[in-house]
Amino acid sequence: MLGKMTAPTKFQLADAPMSADRTAGFRFVSSFGEVFQAANGTWMLTSAEAVKFAVRHPEVFSSAEATNAGSGIPIPLIPVAVDPPAHRKYRLVLDSMFAPRVVNAMEDDLRTQARDLIAAFANKGECDVVGDLARLYPTQVFLTFFGMPLDDRDQLVGWVETMLDHSTTGTAEAGPEVVEAATGLFGYIQRFIDEKRERPGDDVLSRLLALEGDDAWSDEEMLGCCFLFTVAGLDTVTGAMGFLMRHLALNPELRRQLIADPTLLGPVIEETLRVEPPAPTISRTTTQDVEVCGVRIPAGSPVALCLGTANREPGHWEHPDDVDVAQADRGHMTFGGGIHRCLGSHLARRELRLVVEEFHKLIPEYEVAPGFDPVAVWPAGTLHLTSLPLVFPVGDGGA
Amino acid sequence: MRVVIDYERCTGNGRCYALFPDLFGDDESGYGQVIGDGSIGDDQLDEARSAVVACPEDAVAIEGE
Numbered sequence: 267m268l269g270k271m272t273a274p275t276k277f278q279l280a281d282a283p284m285s286a287d288r289t290a291g292f293r294f295v296s297s298f299g300e301v302f303q304a305a306n307g308t309w310m311l312t313s314a315e316a317v318k319f320a321v322r323h324p325e326v327f328s329s330a331e332a333t334n335a336g337s338g339i340p341i342p343l344i345p346v347a348v349d350p351p352a353h354r355k356y357r358l359v360l361d362s363m364f365a366p367r368v369v370n371a372m373e374d375d376l377r378t379q380a381r382d383l384i385a386a387f388a389n390k391g392e393c394d395v396v397g398d399l400a401r402l403y404p405t406q407v408f409l410t411f412f413g414m415p416l417d418d419r420d421q422l423v424g425w426v427e428t429m430l431d432h433s434t435t436g437t438a439e440a441g442p443e444v445v446e447a448a449t450g451l452f453g454y455i456q457r458f459i460d461e462k463r464e465r466p467g468d469d470v471l472s473r474l475l476a477l478e479g480d481d482a483w484s485d486e487e488m489l490g491c492c493f494l495f496t497v498a499g500l501d502t503v504t505g506a507m508g509f510l511m512r513h514l515a516l517n518p519e520l521r522r523q524l525i526a527d528p529t530l531l532g533p534v535i536e537e538t539l540r541v542e543p544p545a546p547t548i549s550r551t552t553t554q555d556v557e558v559c560g561v562r563i564p565a566g567s568p569v570a571l572c573l574g575t576a577n578r579e580p581g582h583w584e585h586p587d588d589v590d591v592a593q594a595d596r597g598h599m600t601f602g603g604g605i606h607r608c609l610g611s612h613l614a615r616r617e618l619r620l621v622v623e624e625f626h627k628l629i630p631e632y633e634v635a636p637g638f639d640p641v642a643v644w645p646a647g648t649l650h651l652t653s654l655p656l657v658f659p660v661g662d663g664g665a
Numbered sequence: 666m667r668v669v670i671d672y673e674r675c676t677g678n679g680r681c682y683a684l685f686p687d688l689f690g691d692d693e694s695g696y697g698q699v700i701g702d703g704s705i706g707d708d709q710l711d712e713a714r715s716a717v718v719a720c721p722e723d724a725v726a727i728e729g730e
Contacts, residue, residue: 318723322674358694361677365695532683595684597721604722607676612695 269557274303277310279547279570280645288542288574288642288649289587296575301561308568309552312575314582314599316559320550320571321604324350327569329606331551335568339448341486343494346606353605356491359477363470366612372410373616379406379416380617380624388628389661392635395511395654396504399621401427404503407617408495413469414458425451426496430648455492459485499610503617505544505650508640510618511625512654513538513589515634520589525626533594535618540598541589544648546574548602573599632658666729667703668713672696674724681725685716697725 277298284291300313311317320327333347342348345356362368369376383403387393405419405426428447432440440448458471466472474483474491483491514521514534524530547570554565563569577598578586584593601608608614634640635655642649668688670681681697682689688709689697705713710730717725 322722361694361696365677365693366679366683366691367693367695595680595715595719597680597719597723599721601678601721603678604676607678607722612679 269560269562271562272303274305274307275299277302277304278306279304279308279310282644284546284644284649285641286639289578291644292546292572292574292578295572296578301559301563304570308570309563310547310570310572311558312572313559314576314579317571317573317576317599318603319558320569321599321602321606323556324353324605326553326556327550327571328553329550331553332549332568335551339490339493341490341493343497344487344491345609346494346498347490350605355481356487357605357609359474359481360491360609363473364609364613369612369616373620375410376407376616377620377624379403379410380620381628384621384624384628391660392655392657395656396508396651397653399625400504400507400511400654403507403621404500404617407503407613408500411469411613412458412471412492412495413462413467414471418454422451422454422496423500425454426500430497430501451493451496452489455489456485459488459492495610499614501648501650502544503610503614505648506539506542506614506618507621508651508654509542509544509642509649510535510538510622511656512634512640512651513542514622515632515654515656517589518631518633520591521626521630524622525630528623530591531619531622533591534589535615535622536594536598537589537591539600539618540577540583541587542649543573543577543598543600544650545600545602546649547572548606571602573602629656629658632656666705666707666710666727668699668705668716669703669726669728670697670699671724671726674722675720676722676724678721680719680721681716684719685712688712688716703728 275298282291282294296312301311301316303309311320328349330347330349333343345353348356380403383399387398401423405423406416409416425447428443432444462472463475474488477483524534550569552563552565552567552569556563580586601611635657638655640651640654642651675696677695679695682691688700690700692698713727
């Protein structure tokens with residue numbers, strides 16, 4: 267007998283009061299138990315033990331089935347839409363292209379790009395962190411990595427946001443604007459695959475195209491991989507950047523400590539990532555009957571791994587719901603875990619660090635615009651702020 | 666006493682070498698590697714214990730403690 271049978275609850279993720287306060291939202295989710303079935307049939311895994319069990323058994327908790335069922339995209343999103351053992355071939359190649367050493371080599375360029383975006387509003391006395399920085403910078407970084415022109419940034423942002431806005435509302439039918447955006451993005455990527463096959467550069471796309479023999483990737487594999495980066499690697503960083511800057515804006519003491527002692531930045535980033543995970547859940551589908559924390563989940567079930575609640579496991583952190591640099595680096599799950607651990611984690615952390623460092627060089631003092639309440643969009647596949655207006659003193663007009 | 670990485674679990678999160686560069690280095694794919702044979706002295710034990718806690722995959726362990 268595989269664990270106890272349980273009945274579905276009345277839980278709906280959309281009911282979680284997540285918008286104003288993630289603490290209230292994640293507590294609502296956890297209050298139903300560590301493993302339970304939502305009203306829509308999805309099994310929710312909320313404890314760290316349950317989430318870790320799932321990510322460490324990818325043959326039972328299939329990312330491929332969950333991704334292909336939910337994406338509505340006609341090609342496999344590589345590598346999340348691939349299970350072991352095939353997954354390993356892709357990941358071996360991609361890990362080395364997104365390793366810290368590679369990011370290190372790009373740092374000067376990425377830092378300059380962050381500085382330029384911030385310098386554009388530094389003497390205006392106000393900005394919208396989301397609109398002027400967090401929505402733009404991750405896309406520039408993507409374009410830089412893939413060897414595409416930065417001039418295409420706004421076009422790319424538009425396509426991706428149109429697709430994501432619709433994919434996360436849960437409506438089955440994509441409207442014409444979504445189809446148009448997806449078609450535009452596919453065409454754009456295909457154009458660069460063709461171009462770089464002719465004239466390779468020093469970028470991820472060219473390196474993937476250079477793989478030969480049994481290791482070579484088809485156009486479909488290349489497209490799926492590039493597409494995944496745009497739908498998983500941009501709005502998540504936008505979300506994380508918004509929450510990080512929001513926390514620093516609302517906590518001037520912490521911000522001043524950080525400016526005085528830059529070694530605090532890593533811990534602050536880790537703690538905000540832990541408490542404010544842009545992807546609150548990730549999806550899997552069971553390939554067989556399985557018992558998780560004493561509860562039986564049947565084969566073929568949709569499962570949501572709740573990273574946000576696992577990150578706030580009582581007992582593991584002294585202050586589970588607070589950003590506290592004294593308890594940083596105790597192994598949060600914001601980047602997932604197991605074989606599908608976020609490939610862009612090293613890059614995302616670097617983007618967050620560069621943005622804060624460069625922001626504080628030009629704008630050390632700032633606060634949320636009076637009267638504005640920075641709430642998160644909910645329900646949403648990616649937790650994020652739509653806007654974060656800040657006001658700040660302007661220097662003497664120099665620089 | 667030495668620190669070890671279980672490569673059945675390590676997925677290249679990179680927390681070990683980011684936080685404890687005296688004990689761990691990185692390879693070309695971003696996976697952690699113990700420095701030398703991983704031997705540590707008593708004075709490095711606290712650091713090693715913090716590395717065990719920091720790994721989100723529970724892949725770091727101390728042998729012979």
